[in-house]
Amino acid sequence: MRAGGDSVLIRYLARRALHAVLLLFGVSALSFALVDLAPGDYFTDARLNPRISSETVAGLRGEYGLDRPLPVRYLRWLRSAMAGDLGVSLAYNLPASALLAPRAGNTLLLASSALALAWLAGVPLGWWAATRKWPGRILSFAASAALTIPELLMAVMASIVAVRTGWFPAGGHLALPALVLAAGSMPVVIRHTRAAVLEVVDSPFLVAARAHGISEGRLVFRYVLPAAANPLISLAGLSLGTLLSASLLVEVILGWPGLGPLLLEAVYARDVPVIVGSIVISAVFLMLGSLVADVALYACDPRIRVEA
Amino acid sequence: MTRLWLVALTLAAIHLAVALAGFISPYDPAEQHRDYPFEPPMAVHFFDSGGNFHLRPFVFSAGRMYPLQVLVNGKLFQVEEPGHVFLLGTDAFGRDQFSRILHGGRVSLGAGLLATLLTLLAGLILGSVAGFYGGWRDTVLMRLAEVFLALPWLYLLLGVRAFLPLSLDPVRTFLLTIAVIGVVGWARPARLFRGIVLSAKEREYVYAARGFGASSLHIFSWHILPDLRSAALTQATLLIPQYILAEVTLSFLGLGVGEPAPSWGGMLAPLREAGMLTSHWWLAMPAFALLPVVMCYYAAISTSPSDR
Numbered sequence: 262m263r264a265g266g267d268s269v270l271i272r273y274l275a276r277r278a279l280h281a282v283l284l285l286f287g288v289s290a291l292s293f294a295l296v297d298l299a300p301g302d303y304f305t306d307a308r309l310n311p312r313i314s315s316e317t318v319a320g321l322r323g324e325y326g327l328d329r330p331l332p333v334r335y336l337r338w339l340r341s342a343m344a345g346d347l348g349v350s351l352a353y354n355l356p357a358s359a360l361l362a363p364r365a366g367n368t369l370l371l372a373s374s375a376l377a378l379a380w381l382a383g384v385p386l387g388w389w390a391a392t393r394k395w396p397g398r399i400l401s402f403a404a405s406a407a408l409t410i411p412e413l414l415m416a417v418m419a420s421i422v423a424v425r426t427g428w429f430p431a432g433g434h435l436a437l438p439a440l441v442l443a444a445g446s447m448p449v450v451i452r453h454t455r456a457a458v459l460e461v462v463d464s465p466f467l468v469a470a471r472a473h474g475i476s477e478g479r480l481v482f483r484y485v486l487p488a489a490a491n492p493l494i495s496l497a498g499l500s501l502g503t504l505l506s507a508s509l510l511v512e513v514i515l516g517w518p519g520l521g522p523l524l525l526e527a528v529y530a531r532d533v534p535v536i537v538g539s540i541v542i543s544a545v546f547l548m549l550g551s552l553v554a555d556v557a558l559y560a561c562d563p564r565i566r567v568e569a
Numbered sequence: 570m571t572r573l574w575l576v577a578l579t580l581a582a583i584h585l586a587v588a589l590a591g592f593i594s595p596y597d598p599a600e601q602h603r604d605y606p607f608e609p610p611m612a613v614h615f616f617d618s619g620g621n622f623h624l625r626p627f628v629f630s631a632g633r634m635y636p637l638q639v640l641v642n643g644k645l646f647q648v649e650e651p652g653h654v655f656l657l658g659t660d661a662f663g664r665d666q667f668s669r670i671l672h673g674g675r676v677s678l679g680a681g682l683l684a685t686l687l688t689l690l691a692g693l694i695l696g697s698v699a700g701f702y703g704g705w706r707d708t709v710l711m712r713l714a715e716v717f718l719a720l721p722w723l724y725l726l727l728g729v730r731a732f733l734p735l736s737l738d739p740v741r742t743f744l745l746t747i748a749v750i751g752v753v754g755w756a757r758p759a760r761l762f763r764g765i766v767l768s769a770k771e772r773e774y775v776y777a778a779r780g781f782g783a784s785s786l787h788i789f790s791w792h793i794l795p796d797l798r799s800a801a802l803t804q805a806t807l808l809i810p811q812y813i814l815a816e817v818t819l820s821f822l823g824l825g826v827g828e829p830a831p832s833w834g835g836m837l838a839p840l841r842e843a844g845m846l847t848s849h850w851w852l853a854m855p856a857f858a859l860l861p862v863v864m865c866y867y868a869a870i871s872t873s874p875s876d877r
Contacts, residue, residue, distance in 0.1 A: 287712070296732055406864075414859070420841070424847070509727075524727055527731070528727055543720060
């Protein structure tokens with residue numbers, strides 16, 4: 262980056278990061294407020310058990326800090342969360358962060374491989390669709406049709422195909438969930454790439470560049486792609502939330518040990534620290550993703566630098 | 570235009586069939602025929618084994634011919650005892666899939682429609698308040714919206730669902746599902762409506778009305794609300810399929826309306842067991858009810874005149 266550009270970028274990033282941190286406070290406070298609205302807690306069932314005395318239940322609730330008022334509990338959680346401690350899982354009696362960390366890593370691995378797969382296949386396909394007339398229209402139509410198939414059905418179908426054919430290693434292997442997730446997000450990539458390329462192809466600066474005798478290969482990589490990149494990178498940032506939601510479902514159905522199955526179990530068991538932890542982690546993922554997209558956008562589109 | 574009509578007709582037909590579930594379905598959705606578990610779908614015949622044509626169609630039940638009785642006992646069709654008519658087969662408890670899909674559609678489609686209504690109402694009220702009054706109301710509401718948008722949608726949905734009772738009677742679970750789905754999605758439409766109100770209230774005729782001494786309520790309902798109509802309609806077409814899928818997802822994960830009440834998601838849940846679909850393919854029938862609904866709504870979005 263040019264002189265002076267660095268400090269602009271740093272200020273821009275600092276502002277975005279501050280915004281993200283404030284949002285995280287909001288997200289965690291929201292989940293805590295929801296917990297407080299809920300009738301009963303993890304020990305409600307224990308209270309109904311005649312063999313457990315009410316003193317024991319009260320003692321347990323005190324031990325886990327459930328008898329404190331909401332703001333106190335939130336501040337205590339916040340203080341320890343800053344140090345990487347997300348509380349103790351009520352169902353497993355283990356530190357929630359120890360449970361969540363490997364699962365979060367797995368979700369990140371699945372989502373990023375699916376994202377890479379979808380974009381590595383989707384961009385060339387969208388490109389190809391933009392440069393051919395009829396194959397382009399057919400592919401674009403197929404993409405919009407595929408867009409309407411819910412991930413839920415796609416994952417169920419995939420698990421059946423996998424069992425039936427034995428092509429994929431069963432349960433817990435990355436290949437199948439990554440493929441399903443990529444297939445779910447690829448139609449959007451194809452359609453947007455096609456639209457972005459079509460928009461650029463007719464623009465005057467490209468006609469001028471071609472008239473100057475610049476080679477086709479250089480045209481593509483130095484002129485068309487950077488100009489088409491802006492809407493695509495924005496799309497990648499925006500579609501991350503959808504990807505993470507779809508990932509949760511795919512993980513549960515295809516048995517990938519990510520955050521999804523853990524969150525679902527925690528919901529069944531009312532394991533509050535794990536629920537709050539996984540929600541906050543999902544928000545962190547989303548924010549990091551859009552931060553990366555912002556930086557990429559900043560790096561490849563000079564127009565943003567002026568605005569920032 | 571013809572495509573829009575086709576889409577509208579298909580949707581109307583499906584919704585009508587679901588609304589008239591009690592009349593069209595031959596059995597009660599919870600009625601168990603324990604002697605007929607996993608009965609495959611029955612074909613409706615017009616020709617008997619001798620090749621003779623029968624004006625009254627018939628089915629084969631336990632090897633015997635049973636003509637369909639049309640419009641008896643307040644049902645569209647049924648067969649005489651001891652015969653049974655299972656047009657789409659039965660599940661593990663011998664419950665009629667056809668009747669369950671129609672009744673389950675009430676839950677899934679009803680939840681989708683009502684939750685959309687709730688979201689639009691919440692978005693309309695909160696977005697209008699933020700845009701119309703501005704100031705601290707705008708700041709508070711829009712920061713809150715950002716918190717809701719900072720989470721992957723399904724994580725938020727599960728998170729909110731987590732803090733509500735797990736097992737209730739079907740009617741209360743149904744209402745709860747609608748409330749959860751509807752409330753979780755308020756932020757996006759609220760932001761959209763806020764933007765429209767913000768630009769609408771700067772129009773000259775609004776200033777003129779204010780100059781003539783019109784009250785805020787009058788200005789809002791006469792000069793600003795009409796601007797929101799087409800945006801609300803587009804949002805509705807966008808939200809309904811998403812919310813139908815949300816209900817299906819929740820009940821698929823066992824967090825929606827539970828047994829014995831039928832729902833599309835709950836009916837699809839057994840498919841998670843390996844080999845269930847390969848041996849009993851008709852259990853996937855709810856998917857073939859769900860797909861056209863979702864596809865038609867998406868098609869309606871891409872052909873609607875307000876969307877350019």
